[in-house]
Amino acid sequence: MSNMENQKSHAPLTTNASTMKDFSPEFCDIGILDNGKTIPDFIDDKINELGLKDSEEPFFVASLDSLYMKHVRWVTKLPRVTPFYAVKCNSTPAVLKMLRALGTGFDCASKGEIKLALSLGVTPDKIIYAHTIKPPSHIKYACTHGVNMMTFDSEDELQKISLNHAKAKLVLRIAVDDSKSLTRLNFKFGAGLETVAKLLERAKELSLEVIGVSFHVGNRCCDSLTFKQAIADARQAFDIANMMGFKLSVLDIGGGYFGREESLDKFNECSEVINAALEECFPPDSGVEVIAEPGRYYVESSFTLVMSITGKKVITDDVDEQGDDVGKKCNKRMMYYMNDGVYGNLNASLDPNFKFEPHLKRAVKDSEQRYKTTVWGPTCDSMDKICDTCYLPELHIGDWLILNNMGAYSTSLSTDFNGFEKAHIYSVVAAELWHTLNLSQTSNNN
Ligand SMILES: Cc1ncc(COP(=O)(O)O)c(C=O)c1O
Structure with a gap:
């Protein structure tokens, strides 16, 4: 890892002994590089191994080094903001264990996610149940397991919480502008500022404790100034609450950050805007603890999906007279059928913003003919299309394709539709980082 030097320079990123014991290879399926x-x-090596077993199943490689680097970057750029990783984005145990070892909190959306986090040793005080609409039995589960912090955005939810977890510590989710994000969330969640007083009044009537305000600017927020306005809106909600006698102490600035290495500038820009807005609206002496719920930021670039071609059709009867993307006339069009698709780890290909940019295992010459190509997933469903039109050199059954940046909302959305098994995840960590973390453990014990 080219950034290993950087990693070592961050002394605060230490771990504790019991964490690392659980995290060691015997307890968790992690390969040391x-x-x-x-x-x-x-x-x-994996492709060769699969070949020897006559298998061509897709698989993931999850880089814990990349996850670690993301965390280093987060604490460097947003020192006042404690991340509560959004488990929904990718709940691979090795990911959760690594983040727990690094000391993040966790945003859980359901009883299932809370159960998973607790089973991996996360303590209840490190969990926010950040779904504003919760089934009563899930609220009860949170209550009996000591998970107290949870969000709400409606009077009915308050009523439900008062019946199932009267000691909950509530965070009011407000709706903020999400129009500059690639996926909007506020049609479904978040209370308008004009309803804040009424909701707080209702919380008071029910003797519920409200401790803070949260928002989510939508997934992949393209305009960092959105955070500035959202933090100002949260300040307004705090002021309303203060006037009503509440003492709020938590601001949760949600998710919405990009996760690819090539989006680093965007993340840096967002952090600058966030830091300045916090300084203005919630300066350190306000005593307000700031948390966030990043999902994609942490895992998108950490996972590489490796998939292979299991079927091919060469079409010659409706040739594209336009030629390929470099202007050469071509007399055939290709269709490939992959071993992973929309119902597996490529749900993202349904998103109009998705770009199918595979790397081929074999070297490709610039001079090689590119063909107009459609790429399909493995199931019998015609919706299972990864890419309608792209231009690729000729490929063959058995060729392997590599897709980077596949960690966000991929494995967590995958199904076994049509009987195709979910891709195996191989988590790996460089020996150097592995030892660095163990060293940190030792120094913590001293
Ligand atoms: C409540 C909540 N928090 C956090 C996240 C994570 O968002 P992202 O992956 O954009 O950071 C989501 C995702 O939709 C969410 O719904």
Whole structure:
């Protein structure tokens, strides 16, 4: 990892002994990359292994080094904001264990996610139940397991919470402008500022404790100034609450951050805007604790999906007279059928913003003919289309394709529709980081 030097310079990122015991390879299926072995080497080995077993199943390689780097970046750029990782984005145990070891909190959306987090040793005080609409039995589960912090945005939810978890510590989710984000959330969730007083009044009537305000600007927020306005809106909600006698102490600035390495500038820009807005609206001496619920930010670039071609059709009867993307006339069009698709880990390909940009295992010459290509997933469903039109060199059954940046909302949305098994996830960590973390453990014990 080119950033390993950077990683080492962050002394605060230590871990504790019991955490690392649970996290060691015997307890968790993690491969240690030693002797300079890289992720591409690991992928080559796995492909060879599968070949020997006559198998061509898709698989993920999850880089814990990348996850670690993301965390280093987060605490460096947003030192006042404690991340509560959004489990829904990718609930792979190794990911949760690594983040727990690094000291993040967790945003859980249901009893199932709370159960998973607790089973991996996360303590209840490190969990926010951040779904504003919760089934009563899930609220009860949170109550009996000591998970107290939870969000709400309606009077009916308050009523439900008062019946099932009267000691909950509530965070009011407000609706903010999400129009600059690639996926909007506020049609479904969040209370308008004009309803804040009424909701707080109702909480008071029910003797419920409200401790803070949250918002979510929508997934993949393209305009960092959205955070500035959202934080100002949250300040207004705090002021209303203060006037009504509440003492709020938590601001939760939600998710919505990009996760690819090439989006680093965007993240840096967002953090600057967030830091300045916090300084203005919630300065450190306000005593307000600031948390966030990043999902995609942490995991998107950490997962690489490796998939293979299991079927191919060459079409010659409706040739594209326009030629390929480099202007050459071509006399055939290709269709490939992959071993992973929309119902597996490529649900994102239904999103109009998705770009199918695979790397091929074999070297491709610039001079090679590109063909107009449609790429399908493995199921019998015609919706299972990964890419309608792209231009690729000719590929063959058995060829492997590699997709980077596949960690967000991929494995957590995958199904076994049509009987195709879910992709295996191989989590790997560079030996150097592994030892660094163990060293941190030792120094913590001293
Ligand atoms: C309540 C809540 N928090 C956090 C997240 C994570 O968002 P992101 O992956 O955009 O950071 C989501 C995702 O939709 C969410 O609904």
